[in-house]
Amino acid sequence: MKISFLGANRLVSGSCYLIQTKYKKFLIDCGLFRGEESITRLNYLPFSFRPEEIDFVILTHAHIDHCGRIPQLFREGFNGQVYCTKSTMELCSIMLPDSGQIQETDALEENQRRLRTGETFVEPLYDIEDALDSLMLFRAVPYQYKISIDENISFRFQDAGHVLGSASVELWVKEEDKTVKWVFSGDIGRKNKPFLKNPQRIKDADYVVIESTYGGRKNRPYRQEVKKFFSIIDKTIKRGGDVVIPAFALQRTQDIIYELSHYYNVQLKQLTNKDKKLKKLKFYLDSPLAIAVTKIYRNNPQDFAQKDLRIMENKNQLLDFQSLKMTTTANASKQINRSKRSKIIISAGGMCDGGRIQYHLKEHLWKKESSIIFVGYQAEGTLGRKIVSGEKSLDILDEMVDVRAEIHHLDGFSSHADQDELIWWMKGLKNKPKKVFVVHGEKEESESLAEQFKEQLGFETHIPVIGETFLIKDKKIITQGMIKDSNKELQLNEILTDLNKIRHKFYLLLNELELSGMDNEQENLWYKIKQKVEELQKDIRRVKCLIKENELEV
Ligand SMILES: [Zn+2]
Numbered sequence: 065m066k067i068s069f070l071g072a073n074r075l076v077s078g079s080c081y082l083i084q085t086k087y088k089k090f091l092i093d094c095g096l097f098r099g100e101e102s103i104t105r106l107n108y109l110p111f112s113f114r115p116e117e118i119d120f121v122i123l124t125h126a127h128i129d130h131c132g133r134i135p136q137l138f139r140e141g142f143n144g145q146v147y148c149t150k151s152t153m154e155l156c157s158i159m160l161p162d163s164g165q166i167q168e169t170d171a172l173e174e175n176q177r178r179l180r181t182g183e184t185f186v187e188p189l190y191d192i193e194d195a196l197d198s199l200m201l202f203r204a205v206p207y208q209y210k211i212s213i214d215e216n217i218s219f220r221f222q223d224a225g226h227v228l229g230s231a232s233v234e235l236w237v238k239e240e241d242k243t244v245k246w247v248f249s250g251d252i253g254r255k256n257k258p259f260l261k262n263p264q265r266i267k268d269a270d271y272v273v274i275e276s277t278y279g280g281r282k283n284r285p286y287r288q289e290v291k292k293f294f295s296i297i298d299k300t301i302k303r304g305g306d307v308v309i310p311a312f313a314l315q316r317t318q319d320i321i322y323e324l325s326h327y328y329n330v331q332l333k334q335l336t337n338k339d340k341k342l343k344k345l346k347f348y349l350d351s352p353l354a355i356a357v358t359k360i361y362r363n364n365p366q367d368f369a370q371k372d373l374r375i376m377e378n379k380n381q382l383l384d385f386q387s388l389k390m391t392t393t394a395n396a397s398k399q400i401n402r403s404k405r406s407k408i409i410i411s412a413g414g415m416c417d418g419g420r421i422q423y424h425l426k427e428h429l430w431k432k433e434s435s436i437i438f439v440g441y442q443a444e445g446t447l448g449r450k451i452v453s454g455e456k457s458l459d460i461l462d463e464m465v466d467v468r469a470e471i472h473h474l475d476g477f478s479s480h481a482d483q484d485e486l487i488w489w490m491k492g493l494k495n496k497p498k499k500v501f502v503v504h505g506e507k508e509e510s511e512s513l514a515e516q517f518k519e520q521l522g523f524e525t526h527i528p529v530i531g532e533t534f535l536i537k538d539k540k541i542i543t544q545g546m547i548k549d550s551n552k553e554l555q556l557n558e559i560l561t562d563l564n565k566i567r568h569k570f571y572l573l574l575n576e577l578e579l580s581g582m583d584n585e586q587e588n589l590w591y592k593i594k595q596k597v598e599e600l601q602k603d604i605r606r607v608k609c610l611i612k613e614n615e616l617e618v
Pocket residue numbers: 125127226251
């Protein structure tokens with residue numbers, strides 16, 4: 065068998081691993097590249113395989129950097145099944161069309177720019193319809209059941225405790241009577257976070273592919289961060305301000321709703337008349353995407369931790385409480401800031417680069433009594449990053465807004481295991497794997513985690529680069545190289561054919577010109593062009609040889 069690392073290598077997005085056996089080709093995850101332009105550009109490169117040749121996809125969870133290219137895969141010919149948990153399937157039915165909408169808008173904006181410069185138009189990676197159609201391919205598979213694809217390949221999902229429905233994958237591949245067991249960690253969550261189950265550790269593996277998002281860091285203790293969160297809210301409300309919380313629609317919003325419901329269900333009953341403001345406090349969830357995702361959480365209590373589920377069920381309020389209003393329509397959203405009552409507004413996007421959150425920021429950033437609480441990572445270049453790094457005046461929805469509100473950044477709400485937790489997870493293995501591949505992390509994070517695996521556990525590690533491919537026989541790594549890129553080879557062949565056609569045309573032209581007579585200058589020019597075409601052809605032949613050299617045969 066061969067495994068190729070096609071994304072999330074020395075970066076945190078674009079998760080995609082291709083496995084090829086004698087009879088099957090399949091993917092673990094097929095995610096979008098996100099972040100800076102140099103990274104998102106990777107989405108526009110052709111896949112390194114032919115989508116129609118992929119037999120199936122095993123999907124770890126519904127974050128867009130793990131599932132976001134499935135509609136594109138489908139649009140380009142993939143017609144196999146996508147195996148995931150029931151919650152992941154339901155979440156994808158919301159997340160993928162939303163991503164399709166974003167792709168359409170992005171392409172529209174880019175084409176408006178190109179219209180002015182006269183460049184050729186771009187196509188969206190996929191549209192809402194592709195996303196909706198691709199959902200037909202999804203098949204829900206329960207946790208902890210071993211699923212056989214055929215007599216040689218089987219897999220099993222274990223709860224990864226990262227977001228609702230998230231899974232680690234145990235994969236068994238049998239070749240020539242030898243079975244190799246792979247473990248793909250997916251994104252691993254934190255221990256003892258509310259309502260999600262703890263990440264499930266896996267007992268044995270020949271090879272492990274593990275994430276390292278926070279591989280070099282230590283998370284701030286969760287309960288301590290929650291305490292800080294409520295102290296900011298209490299102070300803000302008491303001084304007559306409102307609280308705005310930009311939050312990601314999947315998981316972070318539900319974490320916040322859980323904490324708010326838990327706190328205020330108890331707290332509000334104990335308030336005296338002196339705390340009138342707190343008693344009348346209103347809560348808004350103002351994001352159609354986050355509302356839809358929250359409803360899916362409520363419909364899947366089977367994936368909740370039993371102790372927290374009991375608390376929520378006793379109150380008959382699963383991720384809900386009396387004063388929480390969900391505003392789906394644009395009109396209801398506009399009404400929020402007209403109300404004079406103290407309020408807490410949770411809205412998306414989490415990094416403030418789009419969505420209704422921008423309206424709330426415009427309304428509250430300039431008020432010194434209000435607070436903005438960031439509860440997630442803010443990427444370089446986003447509006448959220450500008451606010452947390454202390455910019456004093458910002459362009460929001462085409463207007464300059466002064467920043468006078470209190471700005472807080474609480475990153476302890478993270479859904480990713482930190483270094484200690486990743487080592488704890490790995491200690492679940494009762495055998496020593498032959499190799500541990502460290503992926504899904506910035507270079508330093510992956511290196512730091514790999515170092516600890518070596519030092520503390522004595523594991524052999526490797527941090528792959530994009531395209532790196534390993535051939536495995538008799539359970540051992542036989543050779544490593546770069547993936548044979550069938551799409552690129554196809555393109556190169558097309559270019560070669562075109563060049564040959566051009567050269568042929570030149571010869572015909574030469575004959576014609578020779579017959580009619582050509583002056584010296586024309587002849588010189590023709591000769592130079594002919595030389596260039598031949599040089600190009602040589603270059604392409606050289607690249608073809610390089611690809612051939614690196615080709616690994618199954
Ligand atoms: Zn994730």
